[in-house]
Amino acid sequence: xxxxxxxxxxxxxxxxxxxxxxxxxxxxxxxxxxxxxxxxxxxxxxxxxxxxxxxxxxxxxxxxxxxxxxxxxxxxxxxxxxxxxxxxxxxxxxxxxxxxxxxxxxxxxxxxxxxxxxxxxxxxxxxxxxxxxxxxxxxxxxxxxxxxxxxxxxxxxxxxxxxxxxxxxxxxxxxxxxxxxxxxxxxxxxxxxxxxxxxxxxxxxxxxxxxxxxxxxxxxxxxxxxxxxxxxxxxxxxxxxxxxxxxxxxxxxxxxxxxxxxxxxxxxxxxxxxxxxxxxxxxxxxxxxxxxxxxxxxxxxxxxxxxxxxxxxxxxxxxxxxxxxxxxxxxxxxxxxxxxxxxxxxxxxxxxxxxxxxxxxxxxxxxxxxxxxxxxxxxxxxxxxxxxxxxxxxxxxxxxxxxxxxxxxxxxxxxxxxxxxxxxxxxxxxxxxxxxxxxxxxxxxxxxx
Ligand code: ADP
Ligand code: MG
Numbered sequence: 318x319x320x321x322x323x324x325x326x327x328x329x330x331x332x333x334x335x336x337x338x339x340x341x342x343x344x345x346x347x348x349x350x351x352x353x354x355x356x357x358x359x360x361x362x363x364x365x366x367x368x369x370x371x372x373x374x375x376x377x378x379x380x381x382x383x384x385x386x387x388x389x390x391x392x393x394x395x396x397x398x399x400x401x402x403x404x405x406x407x408x409x410x411x412x413x414x415x416x417x418x419x420x421x422x423x424x425x426x427x428x429x430x431x432x433x434x435x436x437x438x439x440x441x442x443x444x445x446x447x448x449x450x451x452x453x454x455x456x457x458x459x460x461x462x463x464x465x466x467x468x469x470x471x472x473x474x475x476x477x478x479x480x481x482x483x484x485x486x487x488x489x490x491x492x493x494x495x496x497x498x499x500x501x502x503x504x505x506x507x508x509x510x511x512x513x514x515x516x517x518x519x520x521x522x523x524x525x526x527x528x529x530x531x532x533x534x535x536x537x538x539x540x541x542x543x544x545x546x547x548x549x550x551x552x553x554x555x556x557x558x559x560x561x562x563x564x565x566x567x568x569x570x571x572x573x574x575x576x577x578x579x580x581x582x583x584x585x586x587x588x589x590x591x592x593x594x595x596x597x598x599x600x601x602x603x604x605x606x607x608x609x610x611x612x613x614x615x616x617x618x619x620x621x622x623x624x625x626x627x628x629x630x631x632x633x634x635x636x637x638x639x640x641x642x643x644x645x646x647x648x649x650x651x652x653x654x655x656x657x658x659x660x661x662x663x664x665x666x667x668x669x670x671x672x673x674x675x676x677x678x679x680x681x682x683x684x685x686x687x688x689x690x691x692x693x694x695x696x697x698x699x700x701x702x703x704x705x706x707x708x709x710x711x712x713x714x715x716x717x718x719x720x721x722x723x724x725x726x727x728x729x730x731x732x733x734x735x736x737x738x739x740x741x742x743x744x745x746x747x748x749x750x751x752x753x754x755x756x757x758x759x760x761x762x763x764x765x766x
Contacts, residue, residue, distance in 0.1 A: 692705050
């Protein structure tokens with residue numbers, strides 16, 4: 318790897334682990350100035366950035382560099398050595414790769430909305446369709462349908478994207494409506510500083526004029542009683558005057574510890590929609606959409622490689638794609654499977670050791686000596702029904718597929734068939750040791766292939 322490629326890899330990888338705002342602040346205008354005898358000299362724009370990178374991200378940067386090149390023994394930082402000739406040619410900020418465009422600067426100061434998050438570029442699949450539908454309904458009739466709307470799901474699965482998309486759509490549809498997006502942590506900080514400055518009234522007035530209040534990651538309100546108190550009052554006053562409130566969290570309201578009872582019941586009073594893990598097909602669709610946005614068509618096997626290895630985080634899917642886009646940009650060549658593997662290997666903890674739909678179907682049909690198409694058929698024969706149920710069960714267990722998705726995949730049945738199949742196998746596993754062994758053997762096939 319050249320030093321430019323090394324640095325692109327560092328950027329792509331750190332971006333996965335820190336917030337976009339931090340990334341933009343600390344990594345803008347940085348680059349590798351020199352690489353000699355195991356020592357890397359990183360050039361940074363000012364001494365402030367130098368201190369931050371050294372102290373806060375130094376270890377991470379070293380780790381990434383070392384994982385890419387074992388010869389690297391030491392990383393040092395220097396201010397302002399820009400060796401302009403070189404840096405000019407090198408895209409230090411990975412232009413055109415989505416998150417790396419420092420798009421924070423396009424965020425509207427008043428609403429805190431980022432125009433990049435829209436419904437149009439939000440890919441819908443069985444795992445998020447309920448949340449998406451509710452979000453879209455709210456954006457068309459703010460304050461009138463689901464209030465509050467509470468969206469929950471794990472990290473990197475599209476909560477912020479969806480919340481922001483509602484805000485952007487409201488602004489577009491109702492130009493006179495006042496929208497405010499605010500991470501719960503920032504809201505908390507606002508409460509604290511208003512208390513300190515004895516300006517609680519000013520704070521209240523500010524929020525009470527809003528038509529659509531979007532509060533992201535409310536799990537951060539947990540335990541902060543004064544903030545919860547204030548939020549409760551703001552909530553009630555907005556709610557009673559028919560204003561829309563939208564919330565997100567990494568878990569459902571009843572699972573947020575130290576949430577005051579009245580706030581919890583308020584949260585539960587509207588519509589709750591969850592986002593689970595994207596199924597394989599949707600992961601491919603997301604990769605394709607993002608590739609097309611950048612006008613790069615990656616080979617199917619490269620997309621399959623990424624989608625099979627990253628199953629539970631859409632931000633990581635994007636991160637992997639960004640890395641390939643950076644390669645493509647620098648080398649002017651679309652990476653093939655081999656290149657993709659070497660660029661992405663260290664992103665994936667245990668390559669090969671992951672399941673995908675194809676492997677499950679293949680393993681189950683081989684194990685029971687069936688044709689793959691039998692598993693998808695509508696046959697009621699016992700020797701087919703049983704393996705089909707096992708395959709459904711494995712989709713649920715290993716891929717975290719949603720029930721509607723499983724139902725559709727297996728002969729277009731509805732989700733109750735999938736729920737029934739999974740429950741039946743789960744229950745039987747408790748008492749039937751043979752079945753246990755069978756399923757373990759199938760698992761071995763899935764994970765060794
Ligand atoms: P969360 O807030 O749940 O942690 P984000 O909303 O920040 O997740 O999503 C992480 C990244 O994945 C964002 O760049 C977002 O645009 C992208 N993303 C998430 N879900 C989707 C989706 N369904 N379609 C397209 N992009 C998505
Ligand atoms: Mg978020």
